[in-house]
Every structure is written in structure tokens, then in C-alpha cells.
Amino acid sequence: MSDRLYVFDTTLRDGEQSPGCSMNIDEKMRVAHSLAGLGVDIIEAGFPIASPGDFEAVHRIATEVHGPKIAGLARAAVKDIERAGLAVRPAGDNARIHTFIATSPIHMEAKLRMSPDQVLERAVDAVTQARSLVPEVEFSAEDAGRSEIDFLCRIVEAVIKAGARVINIPDTVGYMTPDEFGYRIRTLIEKVPNSDQAIFSVHCHNDLGLAVANSLAAVENGARQVECTMNGLGERAGNASLEEIVMIMKTRSDRYDIETGIDTTKIVPTSKLVSQITGMNVQPNKAIVGANAFAHESGIHQDGVLKHKKTYEIMTPESVGWTTNRMVLGKHSGRAALKARYLELGVELTDERLIEVIGRFKVLADKKKDIFDEDLMSILSSDSGLETERVKLLSLHAESGTNDVPVATVELDIEGVNHKATSEGDGPIDATFKAIKSLVEPKGKLLLYAVNAITVGTDAQGEVTVRLQDGDRIVNGQGADTDIIVASAQALICALNKLPNMHANAVHAQYSGV
Ligand code: KIV
Ligand code: ZN
16 A cells, blocks of 8 residues: 655645735635645645735635645734634634744744744644644744754644644755755654654745755655645745656656645646746746646657657656647537536536636637637636626727837726727837726736747737736736737736726726727
């Protein structure tokens, strides 16, 4: 019997802490459902004390997402734990509070200004309080990688005694090397007298590119929960990447003999969803989920793969969810097939949502001969599913040429009223953005404009991500269309719709719409 490794996904918490990766509640719900379909054991849904929006997201996920345990993060502080307990409560037996406090000398002295004994007492109190609210408590010793091992043993023993059943050892700053981190985990398991009453977990950051290697070293030394994120998102250089850890376990089962509960064929669709929603494109040469991860370019490699796939492929693209499947549905085909294909891609559509999606599918099928799975996923991401869209694109006309000044005219519906503007720009996209921005307030500062071809061919849809900043709020918008200028306008409008105080620019004349 092989051992079981629990996959704790923190895309929605640590992943969301990546600069510019914040998601709205509907986006978090879609990611959470996708993670549940992927088969993760625990979803860390957020940090409930951080904001009312974070609380609501964790609460909704705990209410609506079934299967995985739902964890809410809390500092070792009474109010944090109360909020986390309330937020995860709807998950019932699957509710978990994840409480943490820093244990390294530099964090205790410079950040917390607390002595080790005070930190230990606070940790025990936090676990005791959390244990009175939910069935399962996880304790993290923040910056455990740089903590003194004797103090770490002492605090771990105390919190297990207080009721923590998962002990997480984070390498918060990504400082460890695999040998020393593995040794640290083994030392804890061997030295802490009650270590058999808890599952040991690790949470590795990737500052030196060692997050996955350090996680593996920990697993080799007895850790049975790994904290990780889709596409390796997370603070600074990110966290250990879920897809890499899972596929190492599967591909090298000869070495690890440890199973995860992940349905690996859902990895790529989930990765794409996360990258579309966060606007964090996956680098093409990223292991498992990068566009080139299974592309064979050199003649020698292509020849080898044609003769026998295993010459250059240690896992199949299908096993991680890369498909060459095409929708053979035309614009007259039925909704059942579309619904079924989405289901195969891990997306369950309500009948109401299906009607909206079919509308977009048919518009696309009019423009594009082959509809790929990637196109289907982009239909979902450009259709936010929000009924609260305050700005809608009614029409767009852009002109450019070698000897012309680029000019764009846009017509927007802003909260039910038509507005129209024409602007010149450095190119048709710049002109389009200027025209749109002249009609709204606030306009937001453009932090990112990125274009990706979703599939191959000149009729491929271009997928555009726009990131805007208004004060301390950063929002992402996505758009996809076979016309890159339309996709850009959609992406900008999608981002503007996420700015809570966005409204029509009063100085701009309204337009009758005729
Ligand atoms: O990196 C870290 O230490 C964390 C903890 C809150 C687990 O994210
Ligand atoms: Zn972290």
C-alpha cells in the first residue's frame, strides 16, 4: 500500500498575494470549484480578517464548494481566529483554521517584539481557541526555516498538546537547501515526543528556485502534506508548484511510492483558468503547464518521438490534460454537447450560464472554423458571469494604416446610457483605450497590457490581459476575440468594471444612441 500525500492548495491565499493577482469573489469561486474538481485535499480559501471581501469569499467557498477541506488563515490573535472560525464554519466537518506565528529570532525580535516564551504562549492560546471553533486546526511556525531547532521542537510539542493536528513548517523566505530542510523535518518528527499525533506539512517559497526540491526533501523525510499553488503563484518568487509536485509523485512512483488524490488530467485546464483569471501568463518553458512543455522542436527529437514517444517523453501530454480535442460543433449544434465538453474540462455550467455561454460560442463559431478547448475556456474568462457589469462595449471602429493617424470610435453603455467618443492614438489600441478612458472616471493607471494567442493560426483568438491600478486597488481584466483590438477593448472594460467607484465621466456628453 502506498502512502498518501495531502495536497493543500493555497492559490487563493498565498497565490493571491502575488503582486497584481487579486481576484474578485466570482473569480475565486470559479478557481475553488476547479480546484475541487482537480482533487486537492485542502483549499486555503483566504485570510478572513484581511477584508470583508476576503471573509465573504472564504464563507462562500465553505458554503458552496464540497469535497476538499476548507481552510481560513488567521494570525495567532483572538479576532483573527474568531473571523476565520465564522468564515469556514459552513464547511462543517471539513472546516479548518490555519493559525500562524513567527518563530525565527529575526521575526520575533524585529517584527513581533516578543520573547520566545511569549510567542509559545500565544501559539498555544491560538490553537486552543481555534480548536474550540472547528474540528481541525493547523499551526504554522512562520519562518521555520530560520528558526532555532530546539525552540521549534518546543513550540511544536506545545501546540500539538493544545490540539493542532497539522503542523506546517514554512520556509517563508525560500532560504533552505533540500538537505538541510529535509533534515529539519526529520529532526522535528524524531525529537518531538508527540509528533505521531500530527501530520507534518511544508510550505516552501521559491526565492532561490528550490521550493519544489525542498518540498520533496521534506516528503522524503516524513512530511505528508505539501502546501503549493497552481502555476507556482505566491508571494515574491512564488510557492512550490502543485503541478510539479504531483507529477513528480506520479512519474517517479518508483522512487516515492506516495499517492496524491489529484486527477492529473485536470491540471492543464485548472492552470489555464488560474492564469486567465489572474493575468499571470505561464512562461512557455514552464514544466508541465507551459505551452512548450511537450513540444519537440529539433529534428532528432521529432524523429525519436515519432518512432517511440518514450524516447523524449517521460509523461504523456494527455495525462496532464493537454488535449488536441477540437469541438466539432458548428453554430447550429446543440447545447448538450457543449455542456458535456465543459464538464470534461472540469466546468459545470448552470442552465442559465449555459445560455450566455452558447451566445458567445455561436458568435465565435461565426468567426472561427475550429473551436479548441482553449477557446471554450476563454469564452468563460471573457464572460465574467457578473450581472453587475456597469460598462458594456456596444461598438468599436478603429482605423490605422502606414500613412494614417490611428483613430478609434467607441460606443459604450454605461449604466444603461449610451456614450460615444473618438480619439487618436499611437496605434489603434492606444486610440481605443484613450476613447474608452475619456468616457469613465476613474480611469485607472495601466500597469500591464499583455497579449497571448490562445491557439495556433491567423484566425486564432487573441487573449488580452489588462491590469489597472486605482489608489491601492489593483484589478485585472481579460478579453478574447479573433480581433485583437476588440479583445483589448473588452479587457480594459472588464478591468474598469471591477473598480467599485467607476462611473461615467460627467463632463462627457451623453449620446442618444441613434
Ligand atoms: O510563507 C509563510 O510562512 C506563510 C504562512 C502564513 C504559512 O504563508
Ligand atoms: Zn507563504
